Structure formats: C-alpha cells, structure tokens
Amino acid sequence: MKRAIGIDLGATKAAIGLVDSSGNVLEKISIPTGKVKKAPEIIEDILHALQPMVLKQKISGIGIGIAGQINPQTGIVIDAPNLDWHDFPIVKAISQKLQIPVHITNDVRAATLAEWLYGDGKGCKHLVCVFIGTGIGGGIVADGKLQQGSSYTFGEIGHMSVNFHGPRCACGNIGCVEAFAGGASLANRAKDEISVNAQYGKILLQKVGQDVQKITAKTLVEGYRENENLSKKILDQAILALTTASINLVNVLNPEKLLFSGGVVLGFPEMLDPIEKGVRQYALPAAVKHLKIGQCKLKNDAGIIGSAALSF
Numbered sequence: 001m002k003r004a005i006g007i008d009l010g011a012t013k014a015a016i017g018l019v020d021s022s023g024n025v026l027e028k029i030s031i032p033t034g035k036v037k038k039a040p041e042i043i044e045d046i047l048h049a050l051q052p053m054v055l056k057q058k059i060s061g062i063g064i065g066i067a068g069q070i071n072p073q074t075g076i077v078i079d080a081p082n083l084d085w086h087d088f089p090i091v092k093a094i095s096q097k098l099q100i101p102v103h104i105t106n107d108v109r110a111a112t113l114a115e116w117l118y119g120d121g122k123g124c125k126h127l128v129c130v131f132i133g134t135g136i137g138g139g140i141v142a143d144g145k146l147q148q149g150s151s152y153t154f155g156e157i158g159h160m161s162v163n164f165h166g167p168r169c170a171c172g173n174i175g176c177v178e179a180f181a182g183g184a185s186l187a188n189r190a191k192d193e194i195s196v197n198a199q200y201g202k203i204l205l206q207k208v209g210q211d212v213q214k215i216t217a218k219t220l221v222e223g224y225r226e227n228e229n230l231s232k233k234i235l236d237q238a239i240l241a242l243t244t245a246s247i248n249l250v251n252v253l254n255p256e257k258l259l260f261s262g263g264v265v266l267g268f269p270e271m272l273d274p275i276e277k278g279v280r281q282y283a284l285p286a287a288v289k290h291l292k293i294g295q296c297k298l299k300n301d302a303g304i305i306g307s308a309a310l311s312f
C-alpha cells in the first residue's frame, strides 16, 4: 500500500500526517506556524518535523493544503493572507531540500478531496462540501472532477453574497454568507450589537465575566440553546444566510450530496435541520429529488488525508 505525507497548513499550526492510500492516518504531529515566522522558516520547521516519517519508509509524495489562493500547476502560494505569504514558491522551496514529489492545493479543496475519496462523498459525481469555521470555505466536485476554476477560486462559497443589505465582509463585498455565519463574524456581530446596547447582551456578558471581547461563536450557541434573544437573532440570521446560499448551490450545481463540516457545524449541528428544511422547500424540486444533506464523515483529519491524497 502506498504512503504519503499530508500537511494541513493553517494560520496557527501545521498538522502533518503519514497517510496510507486507503485514507488512514498512521502517524500525526503538529507544529506552530503564525505570521511571526517568515515562510522559509516555517518550511524549515516542517521539514525538520517530517524527517522521521520520511526516513522510516518509502513515501510516494508530500501534499500540502494551504488556506489561501493556490496555484497547483506552478506550485506557488499566490496569496495566503492568514500566513502573510504572497507569491511564495513553496513546492520549489521543499523540492530543493527533499527529493520527493510535492503537490499543493487550497486547504478546503484538500478536505473536500478527502471526503470525496474516503468519506461520505465517496462515489459521488457531483458533490458540494461547505466548511464553516472561523471563515467559510467550500469544495465542489462536478462531473467527477474536483474543480479549481480559471484562477483557483472555485468553491469560495463563503463569499456568495446572500443579502444586498447585509453586513460588510472582510473581502470588501456586502452580505457574504461568511459575514453572517463564519465563526469570527458571529462573535463580531454580537460584539457590535452589545456596543450599541449593552442591556441587549446582558445574559451573554454574564457568560464571559462581563468581558465582551471573550464572546465567541460558542458563547452564542450556548445562548441559543437557552433561548437567549441576541444569540437567537444572530444565529437565526446565520441559518437563513446558509439556507439561501445552499438553495443557490443546489439549484446551480445540482449535487448528489451537500455536506457540511468545520468547527461551527460540529459545535452547532442542529443548524443543519432548518437549512435542510429550507432547501427542500425552496430549491427546484428536480434539484432536491435525489439530494442528500448531512455532515461530512471525516472530521479534523480531512485536511491531512486530502493533502496526502494529492500524491496517490
């Protein structure tokens, strides 16, 4: 059985795993990343960390999923704002030190690849995966191929605008689904509301020792489950935004499965019921007839597994 190394390279850490061609993670380590370190230094740390795995056995390749805009053909990280990397030739940087093939893709596309090959999307010709964490990303398989787009932005589901009168998104556009339902936006929306009317956030503030900065998406989920007004308002809007985006995705892409994952989904899985209900009610009947909606099967290791799979 073939083995490869998969690296899920994020803003705070790089998760590095040894994965076999059946999608099993055999070994796993994690090292810190962050903006403080420059790209060559992080590469140096990664190479050092994965050395024991490479020395022990024959490796088919190294795959890396990176949060940002990636060109898999040239091996260049075009733009990874969370790491502050711009036009960085990562494949060249690693290939110079290790004589092993290196492949890269966007981190969410890698997680989609894992779900498609080894998870609940197995066997689908048409699949949409939506990942809701700090931000919102997605991956789309259409006609049996994981799509990249003409400039590698295919699947940027978080930046579908669902409300012209909605909040401003970090990307500059208005009413993106990420601005309503991404984990960071959820917390920021609560903070904004409380800054206008502290009384409104009284119960939430109690949960965080009166320190408004400590409010997170998790605080809102707790509030939602206790029927707290502000949490209900913000999360109901998030569910509506996700429902609208899902209806559009289903109508436009006609997938067999629409699967969700990411920290917000794992912490608030009950959001999927109203989303599914809305999609079944308002999407085109022909588009929902055979559609399955649910959670991704692979959880935290999807990025590692999908990145490694680039080498199989």
Ligand SMILES: [Zn+2]
Pocket (backbone or CB within 6 Å): 158, 159, 160, 169, 170, 171, 172, 173, 176, 178, 179
């Ligand atoms: Zn946006």
